[in-house]
Amino acid sequence: MEAFAVPGLPEFETGDDIATAIEAACDLRGDDVLCVASTIVSKVEGRTATLADYPAGPRAREIAARFEEQTGEERDPRFAQAVLEESTDLVMDEPFLLTETRFGHVGVNAGIDRSNTGGAELLLLPKRPSESARRIRERLSVDASVVVTDTSGRPFRHGQTGVAIGWAGMPASRDWRGETDRDGHELEVTVESVVDELAATANLVSGEGDDGTPAVVVRDWTFGDHEGSENLYRSVEGDFVRQALREWHYEQ
Amino acid sequence: MEAFAVPGLPEFETGDDIATAIEAACDLRGDDVLCVASTIVSKVEGRTATLADYPAGPRAREIAARFEEQTGEERDPRFAQAVLEESTDLVMDEPFLLTETRFGHVGVNAGIDRSNTGGAELLLLPKRPSESARRIRERLSVDASVVVTDTSGRPFRHGQTGVAIGWAGMPASRDWRGETDRDGHELEVTVESVVDELAATANLVSGEGDDGTPAVVVRDWTFGDHEGSENLYRSVEGDFVRQALREWHYEQ
Ligand SMILES: Nc1nc2c(ncn2[C@@H]2O[C@H](COP(=O)(O)OP(=O)(O)O)[C@@H](O)[C@H]2O)c(=O)[nH]1
Ligand SMILES: Nc1nc2c(ncn2[C@@H]2O[C@H](COP(=O)(O)OP(=O)(O)O)[C@@H](O)[C@H]2O)c(=O)[nH]1
Ligand SMILES: [Mn+2]
Ligand SMILES: [Mn+2]
Numbered sequence: 443m444e445a446f447a448v449p450g451l452p453e454f455e456t457g458d459d460i461a462t463a464i465e466a467a468c469d470l471r472g473d474d475v476l477c478v479a480s481t482i483v484s485k486v487e488g489r490t491a492t493l494a495d496y497p498a499g500p501r502a503r504e505i506a507a508r509f510e511e512q513t514g515e516e517r518d519p520r521f522a523q524a525v526l527e528e529s530t531d532l533v534m535d536e537p538f539l540l541t542e543t544r545f546g547h548v549g550v551n552a553g554i555d556r557s558n559t560g561g562a563e564l565l566l567l568p569k570r571p572s573e574s575a576r577r578i579r580e581r582l583s584v585d586a587s588v589v590v591t592d593t594s595g596r597p598f599r600h601g602q603t604g605v606a607i608g609w610a611g612m613p614a615s616r617d618w619r620g621e622t623d624r625d626g627h628e629l630e631v632t633v634e635s636v637v638d639e640l641a642a643t644a645n646l647v648s649g650e651g652d653d654g655t656p657a658v659v660v661r662d663w664t665f666g667d668h669e670g671s672e673n674l675y676r677s678v679e680g681d682f683v684r685q686a687l688r689e690w691h692y693e694q
Numbered sequence: 695m696e697a698f699a700v701p702g703l704p705e706f707e708t709g710d711d712i713a714t715a716i717e718a719a720c721d722l723r724g725d726d727v728l729c730v731a732s733t734i735v736s737k738v739e740g741r742t743a744t745l746a747d748y749p750a751g752p753r754a755r756e757i758a759a760r761f762e763e764q765t766g767e768e769r770d771p772r773f774a775q776a777v778l779e780e781s782t783d784l785v786m787d788e789p790f791l792l793t794e795t796r797f798g799h800v801g802v803n804a805g806i807d808r809s810n811t812g813g814a815e816l817l818l819l820p821k822r823p824s825e826s827a828r829r830i831r832e833r834l835s836v837d838a839s840v841v842v843t844d845t846s847g848r849p850f851r852h853g854q855t856g857v858a859i860g861w862a863g864m865p866a867s868r869d870w871r872g873e874t875d876r877d878g879h880e881l882e883v884t885v886e887s888v889v890d891e892l893a894a895t896a897n898l899v900s901g902e903g904d905d906g907t908p909a910v911v912v913r914d915w916t917f918g919d920h921e922g923s924e925n926l927y928r929s930v931e932g933d934f935v936r937q938a939l940r941e942w943h944y945e946q
């Protein structure tokens with residue numbers, strides 16, 4: 443397996459065609475997985491915004507005031523408003539905002555970025571990243587798969603990693619159920635989230651800074667002869683951590 | 695960047711020398727990252743066990759009884775006993791066991807495997823995987839880094855992915871603090887857990903089944919000119935999810 447950054451990509455702007463730009467810059471093949479950072483998907487989809495777009499309502503003002511109380515840091519209530527408007531569930535409201543975005547991803551501040559925004563104050567996540575992935579894939583001249591990535595934190599472990607927020611042309615996961623181990627026993631590990639592992643691989647190459655490498659081609663990797671699963675985001679019902687966080691209250 | 699499975703490795707047994715077996719099977723280089731599945735590290739360190747080694751105490755019997763009540767499935771209390779003995783903190787005790795292992799990793803059943811165990815009933819995680827990584831690294835003839843991996847689930851997202859549980863020869867994370875984005879602004883994303891991203895990459899190649907590929911070489915990847923951080927496991931104090939889970943009780 444090989445992973446390389448697509449070289450020489452420009453700064454992307456609303457309406458730009460990511461697929462064409464990438465195929466002009468590298469020799470994409472039909473069995474490649476093309477990993478695209480959500481930041482450029484958001485840019486071409488016009489998902490930039492300013493704080494002035496989000497006059498703060500009572501809930502956002504409450505959140506910002508509590509945050510200032512707790513940390514002593516100033517917080518613009520319009521930013522909390524933007525996060526609330528981008529979210530369909532508030533998983534934690536203090537000491538930071540952890541929410542569910544409209545497509546099911548759980549992340550801090552609804553994944554709104556304030557860096558690599560192309561000069562905008564805010565860069566929102568794509569509205570439906572799997573649809574974005576499908577649109578990019580449809581414009582490719584080859585039959586590659588597409589994964590839209592973001593960088594995200596997680597419980598239990600420090601730091602952030604690349605994760606998939608949208609995908610097209612392949613299942614989200616390899617389903618190993620029914621397969622056997624080296625001793626002939628049925629496997630315990632059931633579902634391997636390969637889109638997240640591909641996004642992590644891409645992130646090793648892309649980085650988080652000013653490298654200008656928002657697209658990574660993964661070559662000579664195959665999904666293999668496994669069942670596929672499309673499920674990536676847990677339902678609340680099956681997610682005990684989300685249930686626990688609902689009942690929990692932050693105390694300083 | 696390239697990632698390939700080390701070919702033709704044997705079934706590993708207690709006392710085997712992983713470093714020598716790998717260098718005999720491939721041409722390892724000084725700037726490679728060698729990712730090794732914990733399953734073979736456990737095997738060579740003799741971390742196999744049987745249920746008979748774990749006569750169940752009161753707490754394990756209580757856990758197994760509650761589990762049977764809730765699911766109707768039989769559960770051997772000796773398995774719960776093994777998990778408790780491998781753990782330093784019980785994060786969730788129902789409907790499944792989520793615990794902290796002695797080296798800080800939070801995982802289901804303390805990471806005890808019942809597949810790819812080489813015939814043993816149970817395969818425990820290495821006691822101190824970063825020390826295992828150091829020992830493997832010391833026996834290499836080249837200056838490669840070593841990452842010990844496992845497959846682990848996570849909140850919010852279905853499925854499992856490769857994660858690092860031990861590492862040597864490189865920091866756990868790239869610390870991007872103080873660096874700037876494409877627009878010259880200081881970055882928000884602070885710490886990128888590259889050892890987890892490397893483990894995810896390795897897992898794409900290794901798989902979970904009977905492929906017999908427990909070692910993956912990542913070549914032509916560089917950590918780059920960044921600060922490093924050794925922190926991978928969150929302290930309880932800074933982990934709100936763990937705090938919330940402590941207070942939470944499962945209700946059917
Ligand atoms: N060429 C190019 N690179 C970009 C652009 N926007 C971001 N990048 C690069 O894309 C990579 C990922 O950026 P990041 O801000 O971490 O994106 P995110 O993880 O999707 O939020 C970094 O190498 C950035 O320098 C762009 O418009 N053009
Ligand atoms: N050659 C060889 N492969 C093994 C051995 N044990 C496990 N594997 C392979 O290592 C890979 C990872 O196995 P897995 O059970 O998922 O390990 P874990 O993720 O560390 O718990 C799979 O390709 C297995 O077939 C062994 O002793 N020898
Ligand atoms: Mn982002
Ligand atoms: Mn990023």
Ligand SMILES: [Mn+2]
Pocket residue numbers: 732733805807844845
């Ligand atoms: Mn394991």
Ligand SMILES: [Mn+2]
Pocket residue numbers: 631844845901902
């Ligand atoms: Mn595994």
